[in-house]
Structures are given as C-alpha cells and as structure tokens.
Amino acid sequence: MPLLVAPALPAGTLGAQDQPRLPVRPGLALRPWRLDDATAVRAAFDCPAIQRWHVRRLDSDDEARAWVAQWAGRWRDETAASWAIADADDRPVGQVGLRGVELAEASAQVSYWVVPAARGRGVATEVLLALTGWSFTRVGLHRLALEHSTANVASCRVATGAGFTAEGVARASVRHADGWHDMHRHARLATGSQ
Numbered sequence: 763m764p765l766l767v768a769p770a771l772p773a774g775t776l777g778a779q780d781q782p783r784l785p786v787r788p789g790l791a792l793r794p795w796r797l798d799d800a801t802a803v804r805a806a807f808d809c810p811a812i813q814r815w816h817v818r819r820l821d822s823d824d825e826a827r828a829w830v831a832q833w834a835g836r837w838r839d840e841t842a843a844s845w846a847i848a849d850a851d852d853r854p855v856g857q858v859g860l861r862g863v864e865l866a867e868a869s870a871q872v873s874y875w876v877v878p879a880a881r882g883r884g885v886a887t888e889v890l891l892a893l894t895g896w897s898f899t900r901v902g903l904h905r906l907a908l909e910h911s912t913a914n915v916a917s918c919r920v921a922t923g924a925g926f927t928a929e930g931v932a933r934a935s936v937r938h939a940d941g942w943h944d945m946h947r948h949a950r951l952a953t954g955s956q
C-alpha cells in the first residue's frame with residue numbers, strides 16, 4: 763500500500779555522518795560520549811532528581827559503561843542521539859539529546875539533565891538552544907517536542923526559556939516511581955513560530 767507522502771528526510775541523514783561536537787559557548791560544548799565518562803555518569807545518576815525524572819538508576823560501573831556505549835549504535839541506527847555536556851576541562855556535567863527520532867516526519871523529542879553542581883547557571887537552557895539550532899539548521903528537523911511532569915517546575919522553565927511553546931497536558935500519561943504523572947507538552951518548530 764504506497765504512502766502518499768515522501769519521507770521528510772532520507773535515511774542516512776544522521777547515521778551517514780559522524781556524530782559532531784557542537785560548540786555552545788566558551789567553556790561549554792556538546793560532544794559524543796566516551797567510555798571513560800562512565801564514572802561521571804554513574805555519579806550523575808546518584809542524584810535523586812535525575813533518578814526521579816528519568817525513572818532509572820545505575821547500580822554498577824558495568825551498567826554505566828553500557829549506558830555510555832549505547833549511544834554510538836543509536837546514532838548509527840538514527841533512533842536517538844545523546845551528547846555529553848562538556849565543561850571547560852571537557853568533563854561531562856550533563857546530558858542533552860534527541861529521542862524518538864523520526865526522519866520521515868523530521869521530528870524528535872528532546873531530553874536533558876544537568877548534574878547538581880552545574881545547575882542554576884543557565885546550562886540546560888543554553889545547551890537546549892544549541893541542540894535545537896543544530897537540529898533545525900544542520901539536520902533539517904521540522905519539529906522538536908519536549909515533555910515533562912507537571913511537578914517538574916525546573917524543566918518547565920528550561921523548556922520555556924529555550925522557546926518551546928506549551929501545547930497542553932497529557933493526563934496521567936507517564937508512570938513515575940510514585941505513580942502516574944500528568945505530562946506538560948511543549949514543542950518548537952523550525953519555521954520559527956515556536
């Protein structure tokens with residue numbers, strides 16, 4: 763049964779190139795994960811807020827290494843992408859990335875976390891703006907969606923600060939450790955209408 767709509771972006775749009783390093787500002791960049799980041803990732807997942815909102819914990823160095831190692835394959839198969847948010851010493855202070863990449867629809871969802879020591883200085887907002895700019899202008903994505911629990915006030919501020927317009931609330935749509943959460947949906951469009 764032939765589709766009547768051509769894919770918005772062809773296969774290979776992401777996976778045919780190496781995952782790039784993306785500059786954000788002096789002292790802050792997005793870079794592909796490396797295996798030697800596993801210790802930093804394990805420490806990050808000790809944060810109760812990261813566990814709470816990403817509904818995962820890491821119990822061993824092996825799990826942390828597997829977490830870091832998964833991203834090369836997910837970049838190649840064009841389903842997701844994750845960057846380490848690297849500080850001036852190139853050490854990871856967070857994660858930002860794309861999930862649920864649909865090249866045919868030129869869309870994806872964004873994901874982010876920042877380690878407690880680096881919070882409150884605009885890092886999440888700046889890296890989300892950088893990733894959004896690259897996704898629209900270099901990749902050709904058309905729509906980026908962002909979803910957070912209505913109880914996650916900080917994430918809502920990040921979304922709004924990075925120009926992701928609120929689109930509504932999906933009631934009781936994602937299960938967290940304490941039960942179902944209403945999810946606030948935001949999105950930004952490449953057309954500039956946010």
Ligand SMILES: CC(C)(COP(=O)(O)OP(=O)(O)OC[C@H]1O[C@@H](n2cnc3c(N)ncnc32)[C@H](O)[C@@H]1OP(=O)(O)O)[C@@H](O)C(=O)NCCC(=O)NCCS
Binds near residue numbers: 811815883885886888
């Ligand atoms: C949410 C998170 C990524 C914010 O990172 P950050 O680098 O501190 O964010 P920023 O410094 O860019 O702050 C953005 C805005 O959020 C506000 N903010 C930050 N932490 C806040 C908090 N705990 N409560 C209320 N507002 C908060 C800031 O004041 C700022 O608001 P403004 O733009 O109106 O001035 C970080 O707290 C985190 O990793 N939390 C746990 C994981 C998580 O929630 N991930 C997102 C899941 S959807």
